[in-house]
Amino acid sequence: DQQVKQNSPSLSVQEGRISILNCDYTNSMFDYFLWYKKYPAEGPTFLISISSIKDKNEDGRFTVFLNKSAKHLSLHIVPSQPGDSAVYFCAAIPTSGTYKYIFGTGTRLKVLA
Amino acid sequence: KAGVTQTPRYLIKTRGQQVTLSCSPISGHRSVSWYQQTPGQGLQFLFEYFSETQRNKGNFPGRFSGRQFSNSRSEMNVSTLELGDSALYLCASSYDTQNTEAFFGQGTRLTVV
Numbered sequence: 001d002q003q004v005k006q007n008s009p010s011l012s013v014q015e016g017r018i019s020i021l022n023c024d025y026t027n028s029m030f031d032y033f034l035w036y037k038k039y040p041a042e043g044p045t046f047l048i049s050i051s052s053i054k055d056k057n058e059d060g061r062f063t064v065f066l067n068k069s070a071k072h073l074s075l076h077i078v079p080s081q082p083g084d085s086a087v088y089f090c091a092a093i094p095t096s097g098t099y100k101y102i103f104g105t106g107t108r109l110k111v112l113a
Numbered sequence: 114k115a116g117v118t119q120t121p122r123y124l125i126k127t128r129g130q131q132v133t134l135s136c137s138p139i140s141g142h143r144s145v146s147w148y149q150q151t152p153g154q155g156l157q158f159l160f161e162y163f164s165e166t167q168r169n170k171g172n173f174p175g176r177f178s179g180r181q182f183s184n185s186r187s188e189m190n191v192s193t194l195e196l197g198d199s200a201l202y203l204c205a206s207s208y209d210t211q212n213t214e215a216f217f218g219q220g221t222r223l224t225v226v
Contacts, residue, residue, distance in 0.1 A: 004155075006155075034214070041219065042219055043117070043119075043203055043205075043218050044217045046216070049214065091156075100161045100215075101156070101215070103148070103158075104155055105154065105155035
């Protein structure tokens, strides 16, 4: 059972516009969420995170929003750049249990020049 | 500061064989986690080691095992390989088990034929 879901396997956005990547989760016992970016043939790199006690965290062009009642988080990239083209994974850390990170299946973002 | 190093980068094995993958964490990091990435499944948590002790374990069969050495380097072993074990195996290191941001290596691409 996939506890963290990224329902859009791919997304294409024009350069300069906003990219919105979505992530839904089913377990309310997550207390930290992260986004990672992955280029082909490289390991994932950390992008931004948010604690469950917050609803927004911003870092430059990247903003993560958390809606706990909807069990939904989103990553906004503004403005999108061609170098942002990559696979984006959301991850959740449970408050207890045996899992360190639970990852979604990823969304491939393509920013068109 | 050197990043997380995984060796080898690529590996081809035959069904029934066993394989050992290696991970050297960032200097000073004491926690090492392993993940399996397959198409459509995202990254799935295998296990985490801290101070030579397995702290967390994911939902994988006993054919998957690991260990951590006193210098924090870690190895994972897969015995009696199956075709379905073909995947990208990623190692991540963090300073300790409470640190939420993990740094990933480039991964080992294992192909079982």
